Each structure stands twice: as structure tokens, then as C-alpha cells.
Amino acid sequence: MGIVLWHVTMSLDGFIAGPGDDMDWIFEYAGPSAVVDEVIRTTGAIVAGRHTYDVGRRDAGKASGAPYGGAWSGPIFVLTHRPQVGEEDPAITFVSGDIEGVVANAMAAADGKNVEVFGADVAHQALERGLVDEILVHIAPLLLGDGVRLFGRPGAARINLEPIAVTRAEKVTDLRYRVVR
Amino acid sequence: MGIVLWHVTMSLDGFIAGPGDDMDWIFEYAGPSAVVDEVIRTTGAIVAGRHTYDVGRRDAGKASGAPYGGAWSGPIFVLTHRPQVGEEDPAITFVSGDIEGVVANAMAAADGKNVEVFGADVAHQALERGLVDEILVHIAPLLLGDGVRLFGRPGAARINLEPIAVTRAEKVTDLRYRVVR
Numbered sequence: 001m002g003i004v005l006w007h008v009t010m011s012l013d014g015f016i017a018g019p020g021d022d023m024d025w026i027f028e029y030a031g032p033s034a035v036v037d038e039v040i041r042t043t044g045a046i047v048a049g050r051h052t053y054d055v056g057r058r059d060a061g062k063a064s065g066a067p068y069g070g071a072w073s074g075p076i077f078v079l080t081h082r083p084q085v086g087e088e089d090p091a092i093t094f095v096s097g098d099i100e101g102v103v104a105n106a107m108a109a110a111d112g113k114n115v116e117v118f119g120a121d122v123a124h125q126a127l128e129r130g131l132v133d134e135i136l137v138h139i140a141p142l143l144l145g146d147g148v149r150l151f152g153r154p155g156a157a158r159i160n161l162e163p164i165a166v167t168r169a170e171k172v173t174d175l176r177y178r179v180v181r
Numbered sequence: 182m183g184i185v186l187w188h189v190t191m192s193l194d195g196f197i198a199g200p201g202d203d204m205d206w207i208f209e210y211a212g213p214s215a216v217v218d219e220v221i222r223t224t225g226a227i228v229a230g231r232h233t234y235d236v237g238r239r240d241a242g243k244a245s246g247a248p249y250g251g252a253w254s255g256p257i258f259v260l261t262h263r264p265q266v267g268e269e270d271p272a273i274t275f276v277s278g279d280i281e282g283v284v285a286n287a288m289a290a291a292d293g294k295n296v297e298v299f300g301a302d303v304a305h306q307a308l309e310r311g312l313v314d315e316i317l318v319h320i321a322p323l324l325l326g327d328g329v330r331l332f333g334r335p336g337a338a339r340i341n342l343e344p345i346a347v348t349r350a351e352k353v354t355d356l357r358y359r360v361v362r
Contacts, residue, residue, distance in 0.1 A: 010195075012316070012318065012331075012342060012356070012358070013195055013330075013331050013332035013333055014191075014194055014195025014330070014331060014332075014333075015333070018339075019336075025339075127324070135193070137193065139356065141341065141342040141343060141344050141358060142339055142340060142341050142342055143308070143332050143337075143339065143340040143342065144333075144337075144339055145332055145333050145334065145337025145338065145339065145340070146333060146334065146335055146336060146337045149194070149195070149330075149333075150193075150194050150195060151194035151195075151324050151326055152194055152195075152196070152325075152326050152327060152330075153326065153327065154327055155200075155327060156324075156325075156326025156327045157326065158199075158206075158323055158324065158325055158326060159323060159324040159326070160322065160323050161193060161322040161323055161324065162322060162352070163322050163349070163352050163354065166347060166349050166354050168344070168347050171343070171344050173344065173347050173354075173356060175193070175320065175354060177193070177322060
């Protein structure tokens with residue numbers, strides 16, 4: 001069975017999107033990366049939030065419109081109470097309910113590969129329920145100063161991590177951690 | 182002449198202090214570090230915010246009470262309009278006015294070594310005025326989820342960075358960047 005991985009790119013100051021959900025800066029730093037290639041190869045299913053889905057739709061046709069710019073394909077579960085009418089991509093399923101059940105279903109669909117969680121809200125829910133095994137963070141070399149934060153809410157419980165690997169691809173630093181439960 | 186360095190430890194999710202300005206978690210990860218030793222050796226003066234000073238006073242006697250747990254000594258300029266009455270440490274000078282002048286004075290006092298900026302407020306002021314040459318961030322392996330953020334305010338301008346070095350000491354990852362002006 002695979003693991004549950006939160007895979008995310010952030011600015012050094014901890015933003016995963018700029019103001020207005022801007023994702024374009026991420027692609028300024030995109031380049032050949034053995035770490036990303038490995039993620040694409042080992043991911044069997046994705047669980048995404050509705051917001052991530054909406055930003056992807058908005059950016060359709062841009063590199064940020066599809067997971068890994070289209071380099072990955074597989075089942076995508078979008079957690080929402082408002083399924084998008086007219087979505088024609090058969091890979092996309094709208095789901096609702098408990099994050100635990102959603103991740104379990106995604107794990108079954110991943111067929112032995114990993115499940116990736118996409119988007120701050122879904123990742124936080126999964127983390128707080130102890131469902132995330134590893135976090136892979138690409139740190140892009142900039143301070144955004146404003147936008148969507150990686151993590152955080154008042155009163156959040158501290159989560160300990162165990163470093164697995166530090167690598168660097170061009171100007172981006174890749175940090176991989178195991179979540180300590 | 183030295184450089185102006187912002188030296189800071191943060192959680193992976195971008196907090197430099199926990200709720201209630203808790204700094205104790207930082208010392209859970211403290212250990213031998215060639216990178217920190219080099220900073221101690223090359224720093225000639227520190228510019229700190231009043232808040233950082235207050236937290237240091239609160240934590241007096243603890244490892245977080247003095248810069249580098251007492252392993253460094255030299256002039257410390259505390260930027261404030263409210264000088265602390267009864268401060269007896271001759272190394273501490275309370276200053277006010279423009280951050281540019283304060284950093285210039287600290288640079289003169291550093292006598293060829295580097296000036297370090299300490300504390301989110303002072304670091305942000307210095308960064309936004311283009312006074313910071315390099316940023317050294319130690320990433321501790323945890324998600325704090327709540328507390329004081331490394332950086333960020335609505336409408337902040339993006340700041341580009343150039344990676345200089347990535348190193349690792351025990352569980353902490355050290356990222357050093359040059360600020361692109």
C-alpha cells in the first residue's frame with residue numbers, strides 16, 4: 001500500500017499561493033527535477049479541495065491548470081458539497097463526507113501507489129486527523145509576503161516532523177519529512 | 182565592511198515563535214552547528230526590535246534569553262521609542278528613528294563584521310528598505326500552526342532571493358539566500 005503525501009511548493013515565508021490565488025510564480029522556478037519525476041511516477045490518486053479545483057479550472061491551459069502540468073494522470077477526488085455541473089473529465093470525481101473515508105477511497109483507487117493531498121484546506125484536515133504520512137515541500141527562493149499560507153489556524157496543535165531528505169534542484173530546495181504521530 | 186544578515190529559526194510552516202511568543206521549541210533542536218558558529222564569529226553588532234528584547238528579558242536565565250545563549254557578545258541596538266528604565270547591560274543601546282540610520286550606526290559599531298537583524302518587525306522594515314543583504318533561515322522539523330509569522334502583511338511586495346547554500350545540522354535544515362535588489 002502506498003502512503004499519503006502532502007506535496008506542495010511554498011515561498012520561503014510560507015505562502016503556497018500569492019494574492020488572488022496566484023500560482024504563476026511557481027512555474028518561474030520549474031525545471032528538471034528528479035524529486036518531482038519520482039512523485040509523478042509513484043502517485044496513484046489525488047485528493048484535492050474545491051478551491052484547488054477551481055483555481056485549476058481558472059488556469060486551464062496554463063501550466064498550473066492540471067496536476068504536474070498534465071504530466072500525471074489518474075483519479076482525482078475533489079472534496080466538496082458543490083459538485084461542478086458539466087465537468088467532463090472522467091478522471092474527476094466529486095466527493096463529500098469525512099476526510100478519513102475520502103482518503104481511504106483514494107488509497108483503494110491508487111492501486112498500491114501513493115495518495116497525494118492537494119490544497120491547504122484538505123491537507124490541514126488530513127494532517128489534523130493523522131492521515132498524512134509524509135510532507136514534501138519545495139521551497140522557492142522568494143518572499144511573497146501575502147497570499148495563502150501553508151498552514152496555520154489559531155489554537156492549532158503542534159505537529160512534529162522527522163526529516164527524510166534535503167535536495168536541491170536549480171534554485172529550489174526540496175525538504176521531505178515524515179509526520180510523527 | 183560586513184553585510185546585513187537576517188538570521189532566524191522558523192518552523193516548516195513559517196512561524197518564528199509559537200503562541201505567547203514561545204521560543205522554547207527552538208532549543209529542542211539546538212545542537213552543534215558549524216553554520217551557527219560561523220554566524221557568531223562573523224557578527225559584530227545586532228539590531229533588535231523592542232519585542233525581541235522584551236521576550237529576551239522574559240526568558241532571562243533560559244537559553245533563549247540572550248543572543249546565542251550567551252555565546253556571542255557585542256553591541257546590541259534595540260529599536261524602540263520606549264527605552265527600558267534600569268537596563269544595566271552596557272552592551273544594550275536603545276535607539277529610535279529611521280531604520281536606515283540605525284543599521285548604519287550598527288554597521289559602524291560592528292567594526293568590519295556583520296550586522297544581524299533580530300525580530301520580525303525590524304527585519305521587515307530593513308527588508309522593505311532594501312537594507313538586508315542575506316537571509317539565513319534554520320528550518321526546524323515541526324508545524325507550529327500558530328504564533329508569530331516569519332513575514333507577511335497585506336499588499337507586501339514580492340522579494341526575490343538567490344540561494345547561496347543548503348546545509349543540514351542534525352534535524353535542522355539551513356537555507357542561506359542573497360536578497361536580490
